[in-house]
Amino acid sequence: MSYWHLLRSVLASLAGSSQERLSRGCRVPARRRVVLEPLEDRRLLSVVYVDHDAGGAGNGTSWLDAYTDLRVALTQANSRDEVWVAEGTYTPCGSGDRSLSFNLKTGVDVYGGFDGCESSLEERDSAGHVTTLSGDIGTTDEMSDNSYHVVYASSVTDAILDGFTITAGNANGANPDHFGGGMYNQSASSPTVTNVVFSGNSANYGGGMCNENASSPTLTNVIFSGNSADHGGGMYNHYDSSPTLTNVIFSGNSATYSGGGMDNFAGSSPRLTNVTFSGNSAGSGGGMHSFSECSASLTNVTFSGNSAGGDGGGI
Template sequence: MVCTAKAGAIFVDANAAPGGDGLTWGTAYKYLQDAFYKPPTSGDEIWVAEGTYKPDQDEGSNVTAGDRYATFELKDGVSFYGGFPIGGGTWEERDPNQYETTLSGDLNGDDGPDFVNNGENSYCVVHYNQTGDGATLAGFTVTRGNANGSGAREAGGGGVNNESGGKLVLINCTLEFNSASGGGGGVFIYKGTGLSQIFNCIFRKNKTEPGAIGGGGLLLYRAGSPILNNCMFLENISGDGGGL
């Protein structure tokens, strides 16, 4: 299935053949990291088909398999949209509920129930550290990050870490089974101007470790006044603020 998209769109499909250039669904990148290293420029959109994508996988040799520091590094002015069918589709055919698009930190693919076997998982599945036009992540499940290291990125926000506190927009995302030793098992927003926006997102079964500053699902640390609308917090665990 082929469609016409706006100029600057880059296409990713986990079921695509290797060697794609990302310019059409027919030549889509197989690994999401290759779209990040194209590199995208402000105004680009990344359209991502149903499947599971891990930050330590690519064809361009920009990341190393098994590297816990590997992360999906969001870029200012670039929007990332999951929920397209395998093989590609039009914007009207996009349905994140039907075509689940997962960003997973389970690098070995061996996680058990809850948080079993997560010792090798990514410190941070998705990272944002810019302060310009902002970035958008829409229609993804972000799961199995394990921020059990030290430092702003490695100890907070196993799922999503907004280290700059810049304008990060999350829409129709599910954050689940992420953990952190410092705070914000699912999402950590650090300082900043309070421009972040979170709409229609589900925070489910994320946790922080004992001694964390809180926020099993979401931690806003001196983050101004970000906007949250129509979000659900379910079964998150923390010593202080299980959900938020």
């Protein structure tokens, strides 16, 4: 049999098999209809640039055209944006309105420590290019007219604050403006705070930071130094707020009444790993003070040189 006769025989056999399958009740699939579903609405990550020395268009699209006002940049930023902030000192406003702060937003990550020419996060040097967020909005070096909270977060999740020094907040107003001079997290806020120094802030509750109403931020490589308050010179945790702290230092903070470094109240149970309390002072609990309903978890935590006028020099 020739090749062509063999090929025809095979094709005929296949055709017969198809007919046999049809005769047994098998259905040949109908022509498949292709349906194109709309893609989920997604935004690619974009960078919003901030540099107080920029002289371009001021729309945040590049270092040349960077915003000069960080608060405006945060207002304009959308979820999945990164805000890159060049070195220098930024204040929430120039009008003297103490209620204004740098407000964090869910899904927006804020990074300091840039020279103002970088094209990637890896190029920045936050130690060499110090970026300061200051509450000194009124008379220079006069705390009485400073911002109540330098940084503020309400119901904020999935946000990063990285590479800043936060200073000169003064939360000495009426409730809620007596919480968190440096940073005030409330209403179940859980931002990630990394490579940040809180220094020279004051408040009635939580000079450096106050976490309130189930707010549980994550802090890594953070320093609280020289902050003061009536309660919780460095940090005050209030109403079921349980932050996670890793590689954190509380040094030289003070409280008139309780918790020179940290004060925990009303069911707040922070988790601390590799944390140092040194040289803090308070009426009670020079390093840390916790009320009976609180149970802090401590792993490799050092208390050194803390003092109290009453009970608990260290804790």
